[in-house]
Amino acid sequence: MPCFWGTDLQLLLMLAVFLVAECVSTGVEGLVTSSNSTQQMDKDNSTCALQMDGKENGSNLPTEVNVSLSVRVDTKAVLCCHSVPLTNVVTTTWEIYLRNKPVCIRDHRRATDMATKTNCTDERMTWPYRPDQISALQIDPVVITHDGYYECQAVTPDGSFLRKYHLQVLVVPEMTLFRSRNRTAVCKAAAGKPAAQISWTPEGECVLEHKYWGNGTVTVQSTCHWAESSVSVVNCSVSHETGNWTGCIELNPDATPPKTSNILYIILPILVLIFVGSICLLKIINCRKCKLKKTEPTPVTEEDEMQPYACYMEKNNPLYDTTERVKTSQVDGMNLHIV
Numbered sequence: 125m126p127c128f129w130g131t132d133l134q135l136l137l138m139l140a141v142f143l144v145a146e147c148v149s150t151g152v153e154g155l156v157t158s159s160n161s162t163q164q165m166d167k168d169n170s171t172c173a174l175q176m177d178g179k180e181n182g183s184n185l186p187t188e189v190n191v192s193l194s195v196r197v198d199t200k201a202v203l204c205c206h207s208v209p210l211t212n213v214v215t216t217t218w219e220i221y222l223r224n225k226p227v228c229i230r231d232h233r234r235a236t237d238m239a240t241k242t243n244c245t246d247e248r249m250t251w252p253y254r255p256d257q258i259s260a261l262q263i264d265p266v267v268i269t270h271d272g273y274y275e276c277q278a279v280t281p282d283g284s285f286l287r288k289y290h291l292q293v294l295v296v297p298e299m300t301l302f303r304s305r306n307r308t309a310v311c312k313a314a315a316g317k318p319a320a321q322i323s324w325t326p327e328g329e330c331v332l333e334h335k336y337w338g339n340g341t342v343t344v345q346s347t348c349h350w351a352e353s354s355v356s357v358v359n360c361s362v363s364h365e366t367g368n369w370t371g372c373i374e375l376n377p378d379a380t381p382p383k384t385s386n387i388l389y390i391i392l393p394i395l396v397l398i399f400v401g402s403i404c405l406l407k408i409i410n411c412r413k414c415k416l417k418k419t420e421p422t423p424v425t426e427e428d429e430m431q432p433y434a435c436y437m438e439k440n441n442p443l444y445d446t447t448e449r450v451k452t453s454q455v456d457g458m459n460l461h462i463v
Contacts, residue, residue: 188286194365196294197317200264202252205276206285215279216259220249222272232259246270268293268317268339293317295341299362301371308349309373311360315341318365322346325359350375 195201205216213234220228228244232255239255248270252262259278263270274289297316303309313320319342324330328348335343350358355375362369 186285187283188288190288190290192290192292194292194294195263195266196296196366197268198265200262201266201270201291203261203263203274203276203289203291204287205259205261206278206287208278208280208285210256212280212282213259213278214281216255217277217279218261219275219277220244220261220272221274222269230261232256266293268295268341271340294366296366297344297362297364299369299371301360301373303373303375304347306349307351307353307355307375308347309358309360309375310345310347311362311371312343312345313362313364314343316344316364316366317341320344320362320364323361323363324348325361326350326355328355328358 189206193201193203205218215234216232218228218230220230222228226243228246228249229242230239230244230249230251231241232239232251234256237256239251248263248265248267250262250264252258252260259276261274261276270291271293272291274291276287278285278287295315295317297313297320300312300314301309311322311324313322315337317340319334322332322344324346328350330346330348333345333347335345337343346360348358357372357374359370359372
């Protein structure tokens, strides 16, 4: 009997993998993320240099410019000063207003080429290059505490030119979506800055909660209930300045609690593996039996091994018979003599 069981084993393993994948895919809800890039007004050094080296007349420039700037946390930001030709600048001064901190002042005088700073202890704020070449301010990396107002004043013989920044630090929220009891779903955007916006499709009976943290981030949670049994799948959409996220979840009124579902997801793959292992073990045992049957001795060999002993018994039998005849004749003789 041939022992070609490798192909069957491969098919069984493929079936087991398919069943496990199907089990996991039916229990996990899909989450689709669409990245929406935030337009950050980070200026590189070459852009700042181009602005400062322009041939524009200082009298034609606006004396004050207001800029609203949004920057993601843990990135680099470069704030450029006013677009005034370098040859006309006498002094450049940065004033930084942060929450619960004294005003930080960074000053550079072109005549003496001296840079000074007052109440500036944050080492992440630096001049990216020499202030007489590029009067920009670099923040690397940006943290939540850098949220505030930044002003750069350039003094020239034609007057003072002011550029103001309102810097807002953005924090990406962490989205979670899960099913609760009685056809209720919960969508949460945790620790985002600013607060995220949550919407549902289709709409249900929702309760919105906000939790504000000390570092300026906000956690938004929306809990919705759908009483109509015709609604089987719902979508949660989270909108934020750093991007948009969409997740879907299936409403199942007969669904078991999350702990029971997790146990089923663990037990089912184990049972499949035990089933496949049992079949493999039976195949191995049957194959070994095939090999043992091929190596068993034939009955002819056993008869040959018993032949010498049979011959020995045959040689001894005549002697035994001769001795018995002698003894019988002697007994008969004695009986005749007595008579």
